[in-house]
Amino acid sequence: MSEPKKPRNITTITPDRTKMPEQPPEERRKNFKEVALGFTEEQAAREADRCIQCKKPLCVPGCPVGIDIPGFIKAIAEKDYPRAYEILLASDLLPAVTGRVCPQEDQCEATCIVGKKLEPVAIGRLERFAADYALAHGLARVPEIRKRPEKVAVIGSGPGGLTCAADCARAGLQVTVFEALHVAGGVLKYGIPEFRLPNAIVDQEIANLLKMGVEIKVDHIVGKIFTIPQLMGEMGFQAVFIATGAGFPKFMGINGEGLNGVMSANEFLTRVNLMTGFEFPRTGTPVGMGKRVATIGAGNTAMDSSRTALRLGAEKSYIVYRRTEKESPARREELHHAIEEGVEFLWLNNPVEILGVEGWVKGMRCIKMDLGEPDESGRRSPVPVPGSEFELEVDTVIYALGTKANPIIASTTPGLKTNRWGYLEVDPETQETSIPGVFAGGDIVTGSATVILAMGAGRKAAKGILKRLGIDG
Amino acid sequence: MYKILKKQVFSPVTYLWELEAPDLARACRPGHFVIVRHKEGGERIPLTIADFDRERGTVTLVIQAVGASTQEMMAFEEGDHLLNLVGPLGIESHIQNYGAVVMVGGGLGVAPVFPQLRALKEAGNRTISIIGFRSKDLIFWEEKFRKYSDELIITTDDGTFGEKGLVIVPLKRLLEERPGGIQMVTAIGPGIMMKACCETTRPFGVKTLVSLNTIMVDGTGMCGSCRVSLGKEVKFVCVDGPDFDGHLVNWDELMRRQNRFRREEAHSIEQCKLNPKGGGA
Numbered sequence: 001m002s003e004p005k006k007p008r009n010i011t012t013i014t015p016d017r018t019k020m021p022e023q024p025p026e027e028r029r030k031n032f033k034e035v036a037l038g039f040t041e042e043q044a045a046r047e048a049d050r051c052i053q054c055k056k057p058l059c060v061p062g063c064p065v066g067i068d069i070p071g072f073i074k075a076i077a078e079k080d081y082p083r084a085y086e087i088l089l090a091s092d093l094l095p096a097v098t099g100r101v102c103p104q105e106d107q108c109e110a111t112c113i114v115g116k117k118l119e120p121v122a123i124g125r126l127e128r129f130a131a132d133y134a135l136a137h138g139l140a141r142v143p144e145i146r147k148r149p150e151k152v153a154v155i156g157s158g159p160g161g162l163t164c165a166a167d168c169a170r171a172g173l174q175v176t177v178f179e180a181l182h183v184a185g186g187v188l189k190y191g192i193p194e195f196r197l198p199n200a201i202v203d204q205e206i207a208n209l210l211k212m213g214v215e216i217k218v219d220h221i222v223g224k225i226f227t228i229p230q231l232m233g234e235m236g237f238q239a240v241f242i243a244t245g246a247g248f249p250k251f252m253g254i255n256g257e258g259l260n261g262v263m264s265a266n267e268f269l270t271r272v273n274l275m276t277g278f279e280f281p282r283t284g285t286p287v288g289m290g291k292r293v294a295t296i297g298a299g300n301t302a303m304d305s306s307r308t309a310l311r312l313g314a315e316k317s318y319i320v321y322r323r324t325e326k327e328s329p330a331r332r333e334e335l336h337h338a339i340e341e342g343v344e345f346l347w348l349n350n351p352v353e354i355l356g357v358e359g360w361v362k363g364m365r366c367i368k369m370d371l372g373e374p375d376e377s378g379r380r381s382p383v384p385v386p387g388s389e390f391e392l393e394v395d396t397v398i399y400a401l402g403t404k405a406n407p408i409i410a411s412t413t414p415g416l417k418t419n420r421w422g423y424l425e426v427d428p429e430t431q432e433t434s435i436p437g438v439f440a441g442g443d444i445v446t447g448s449a450t451v452i453l454a455m456g457a458g459r460k461a462a463k464g465i466l467k468r469l470g471i472d473g
Numbered sequence: 474m475y476k477i478l479k480k481q482v483f484s485p486v487t488y489l490w491e492l493e494a495p496d497l498a499r500a501c502r503p504g505h506f507v508i509v510r511h512k513e514g515g516e517r518i519p520l521t522i523a524d525f526d527r528e529r530g531t532v533t534l535v536i537q538a539v540g541a542s543t544q545e546m547m548a549f550e551e552g553d554h555l556l557n558l559v560g561p562l563g564i565e566s567h568i569q570n571y572g573a574v575v576m577v578g579g580g581l582g583v584a585p586v587f588p589q590l591r592a593l594k595e596a597g598n599r600t601i602s603i604i605g606f607r608s609k610d611l612i613f614w615e616e617k618f619r620k621y622s623d624e625l626i627i628t629t630d631d632g633t634f635g636e637k638g639l640v641i642v643p644l645k646r647l648l649e650e651r652p653g654g655i656q657m658v659t660a661i662g663p664g665i666m667m668k669a670c671c672e673t674t675r676p677f678g679v680k681t682l683v684s685l686n687t688i689m690v691d692g693t694g695m696c697g698s699c700r701v702s703l704g705k706e707v708k709f710v711c712v713d714g715p716d717f718d719g720h721l722v723n724w725d726e727l728m729r730r731q732n733r734f735r736r737e738e739a740h741s742i743e744q745c746k747l748n749p750k751g752g753g754a
Contacts, residue, residue, distance in 0.1 A: 180693050182510055182517070182557040190691075219559035221693060225500045247695045251707065258702050258726045260733040267696035275690065276514060284516035284542050285690070286737035359729040406694050408712065 017119040018047040025340040039129040048077035062111035064456040085134035099128025148172035153237040158186025160243035160442030163458030178220040190274035223412040246443035247406035256354025261361030265400035290395030297400035298328035322350040430464030474554035483613040495530030503588035504566030510557035521585035535584030571656035573599040579662025594621040605640035609633035668724035683719035
């Protein structure tokens with residue numbers, strides 16, 4: 001501590017939270033650089049000072065991986081950044097990622113005690129600050145690991161797989177991660193755009209994992225090149241963690257979906273993010289986007305798609321959603337950014353047909369909706385307004401309606417139990433599937449969810465694996 | 474990295490690679506495909522496996538230089554390494570003893586017919602192969618086909634070798650001459666050729682399988698780029714195929730979708746010609 005301060009409590013702290021500098025909307029809608037620029041040291045210090053160091057903090061139980069939030073914020077306030085980073089890493093393998101993409105407003109910041117009276121502490125922004133500082137200054141330390149003989153296979157190198165791999169590696173296990181794509185990172189690479197989460201950040205976090213001795217085999221689709229029975233048999237793995245994500249894009253089944261110019265958000269974002277289609281033809285993969293783009297859906301993926309479309313030069317980027325802004329499952333921050341950048345929202349509209357000329361999209365017929373009675377999800381279900389159909393002039397239609405379970409693993413692993421939607425059934429305590437020694441977590445268990453929930457599942461599974469192998473975690 | 478053990482040039486635009494990939498060779502079955510990427514920043518290209526040798530641990534691909542990437546890949550020589558190779562993808566071909574089968578390959582499509590032909594022959598079928606090329610100097614694998622075919626018909630569009638004309642001419646003749654004598658037809662080649670084969674067999678009611686090679690990105694069902702309409706159903710070629718009942722495929726939509734990047738591709742090839750090493754600006 002530098003100098004003695006007045007006791008910090010709700011009456012003495014700065015009431016408003018520190019704003020994070022951002023690229024102005026007019027500029028950023030034309031580039032793929034990160035929107036939010038991160039705190040400076042001064043800004044971090046100002047915000048860290050707003051944390052009143054509650055004796056019984058409610059932010060920690062609000063965090064799916066239970067980060068010692070007051071602890072790392074205190075370290076920032078004391079300018080002990082290595083300690084802040086260590087505290088983060090103890091619970092969260094990818095703090096630079098989660099500091100950016102976690103829905104903190106629904107988690108730690110929602111339960112922050114300061115937030116009951118004032119604006120909650122900007123925990124996510126502080127997390128990002130500490131992690132970025134550590135990455136920029138090479139503070140990442142490889143923990144001392146006593147190697148053990150047991151081998152664990154992790155399928156998928158997204159947030160769930162990486163977290164489980166790290167925890168198993170820390171416990172000394174020999175970890176091999178199998179990744180289907182040509183780079184590691186999963187949805188962090190192919191899904192979340194550069195302007196929200198730069199690939200370089202993901203790569204730095206993965207590099208730390210490799211230093212711990214984790215092996216990542218890209219271009220390996222388990223279920224195809226090897227099966228789980230092979231991994232557990234001849235290949236000598238004692239445990240397997242399945243973290244393949246969800247995957248299969250949903251379409252609506254309306255007329256015109258086979259037209260050129262219709263694609264899933266997964267395809268659009270993968271072409272842009274993973275394949276760097278925004279640099280075509282310098283890189284090899286075209287995107288195939290026109291000038292007037294409609295994205296169907298209003299979740300985070302829809303925000304990512306519609307904002308990516310603007311950056312690729314779309315003259316019009318619409319979001320078409322059958323409910324209202326209130327029901328939109330997107331993070332408020334993403335929604336807000338999309339509005340600022342000029343995405344046009346057609347709330348209470350539902351597509352009924354995609355129109356084409358000579359095989360290419362030329363428009364989309366929509367019908368206006370009204371909110372009726374609440375459905376089983378508690379949201380008021382939209383009902384079409386008779387006679388309200390109209391035509392939206394677009395040449396590209398992107399479906400961001402969520403995903404279904406990818407069947408590759410389930411269909412090649414005898415005895416692996418799935419639920420009626422094809423997601424894997426697991427023991428909620430250990431993440432173990434119906435096959436002893438085979439664990440699963442993330443979207444392939446829960447359906448489309450968040451990065452941090454997948455990481456939480458990866459962590460729980462690592463504990464389950466250690467228990468199954470008779471090792472003290 | 475996957476070493477190119479053998480390269481064979483069939484024509485100015487067609488070449489073969491035999492790649493060292495023991496795990497892949499062990500796992501793959503007739504009908505499977507792979508996705509390759511030849512350089513950082515390069516696109517992911519799906520290619521049907523043309524042959525594999527489990528003992529030697531090799532997989533063979535036959536490639537046509539039609540785009541910027543496949544043109545650049547043609548410069549790779551024996552001993553060079555391919556950056557990315559992932560597979561086996563798709564569902565393996567259904568192999569059984571049908572009785573008599575006709576295996577039709579058109580141009581580059583001749584290559585992926587081969588593993589199916591061999592497997593069907595080994596399953597006890599009487600095999601009749603029809604392989605078609607534009608011209609005599611584009612013919613490849615005549616010997617390999619002869620070895621596993623009870624009858625082999627070669628056609629060339631210009632009549633420089635074998636029968637002059639399209640593969641559907643001998644196909645139709647066989648169906649007419651042997652009513653009830655052919656239980657299954659497999660056709661692999663360009664969309665227009667597979668469509669023509671399906672229209673030829675349709676009136677005879679002979680089951681006709683095709684292997685589709687659509688535009689893909691991941692190849693694992695994630696993106697849906699490869700979707701194809703079969704009657705009222707939409708299927709993903711990467712995970713539901715690549716083999717489908719050709720009589721159900723919406724060919725016009727399929728061929729149209731294959732052209733959806735033609736403007737971008739043309740631009741890319743232009744750039745590639747201006748700057749052959751870089752594949753772009």
